[in-house]
Amino acid sequence: xxxxxxxxxxxxxxxxxxxxxxxxxxxxxxxxxxxxxxxxxxxxxxxxxxxxxxxxxxxxxxxxxxxxxxxxxxxxxxxxxxxxxxxxxxxx
Numbered sequence: 001x002x003x004x005x006x007x008x009x010x011x012x013x014x015x016x017x018x019x020x021x022x023x024x025x026x027x028x029x030x031x032x033x034x035x036x037x038x039x040x041x042x043x044x045x046x047x048x049x050x051x052x053x054x055x056x057x058x059x060x061x062x063x064x065x066x067x068x069x070x071x072x073x074x075x076x077x078x079x080x081x082x083x084x085x086x087x088x089x090x091x092x
Contacts, residue, residue, distance in 0.1 A: 006036075010041065010086075011083075013041070014038065014041065014050055014079075014080050014082060015079075015083075017034055017037055017041075018034075018038070018075070018079045020034045021022065021034040021035060021038075021075060022072075023077075024070070025063075025068065025071075026063050026066075026068040026073060027063075028060050028063035028064050030057065031063060031071075032056070032060045035051050035056040035059065035060070035075075038051040038056075039051045039053055039056050041051070042067070043082060045046045045082075045085040046085065050078075050082060051078060055074065055078060058074065059071045059074050059075055062074070073087065
């Protein structure tokens with residue numbers, strides 16, 4: 001993924017990566033690859049990664065344990081938090 005336009009297109013990139021993760025459910029290895037990408041992206045609102053490492057590990061652990069619903073809810077909650085915080089900053 002090109003990072004040259006990342007600042008301007010960050011919401012689009014994040015949305016695409018979350019969608020990619022959704023399509024990989026419930027395969028923990030595939031979901032982990034996508035979440036690693038999200039953990040490398042900086043969220044200027046929270047001052048940290050889009051997906052924190054502890055959240056990524058928890059989601060993958062739940063997928064490994066067959067707790068797919070919990071993993072999905074955690075991932076969707078993070079996406080919604082990101083989406084809402086970005087809208088507040090951007091004024092949309």
